Amino acid sequence: MLRQFRVLWIALFLAGYGLAFGDSIPAGNAPAPGSEGDTLTKVDKRMAYLVYKLLDKDGKIKGANLERGEKLFYQNCRGCHGTDGMRVDFTPTEARPTYLGKRAREDMPTFWYQMNFGDDSREGMNPFYDEIELDEMVDIAGYAQTLP
Ligand code: HEC
Numbered sequence: 001m002l003r004q005f006r007v008l009w010i011a012l013f014l015a016g017y018g019l020a021f022g023d024s025i026p027a028g029n030a031p032a033p034g035s036e037g038d039t040l041t042k043v044d045k046r047m048a049y050l051v052y053k054l055l056d057k058d059g060k061i062k063g064a065n066l067e068r069g070e071k072l073f074y075q076n077c078r079g080c081h082g083t084d085g086m087r088v089d090f091t092p093t094e095a096r097p098t099y100l101g102k103r104a105r106e107d108m109p110t111f112w113y114q115m116n117f118g119d120d121s122r123e124g125m126n127p128f129y130d131e132i133e134l135d136e137m138v139d140i141a142g143y144a145q146t147l148p
Contacts, residue, residue, distance in 0.1 A: 050112045064142020085147040101147030
């Protein structure tokens with residue numbers, strides 16, 4: 001699962017590099033959203049947005065309002081994940097637990113994917129793509145990186 005997202009991350013990076021510096025599609029001439037040439041899925045777009053607009057070189061979310069993120073986390077996530085994000089251990093079969101804060105700090109692409117699109121392979125984590133606005137997700141993601 002995690003490896004899968006790392007591969008996606010790299011693929012998006014390369015695709016973006018090609019778009020930015022390659023000569024196939026001139027900059028500023030991207031296909032109109034919804035047009036025939038617009039082949040990116042909403043998953044591609046959300047993941048690319050993370051990689052290009054939100055992550056700094058250390059994998060930290062840029063420009064998050066942590067105060068608002070805390071409130072939104074409290075409203076939307078705390079019920080299941082706990083106030084500190086430590087109610088659910090994502091790696092119960094491994095010796096060391098992985099909680100939400102650790103996941104957010106060390107593997108934001110996975111965190112971002114799961115928050116947006118949920119988890120098909122496991123019960124319980126629902127997609128928030130249609131529930132929470134993008135700018136609010138940025139704040140939640142930034143706040144989650146501060147959790148233990
Ligand atoms: C209804 C309960 C519920 C709510 C609400 C909820 N989650 Fe989850 N979440 C889960 C469950 C259950 C899992 C899967 C845990 C497992 O099986 O390892 C999960 C998994 C995740 C994962 C995957 C972590 C990993 O790497 O495996 C992330 C990230 C996550 N949740 C973030 C959030 C965020 C952010 C919110 C609030 C916007 C949220 N969740 C709200 C129940 C919930």
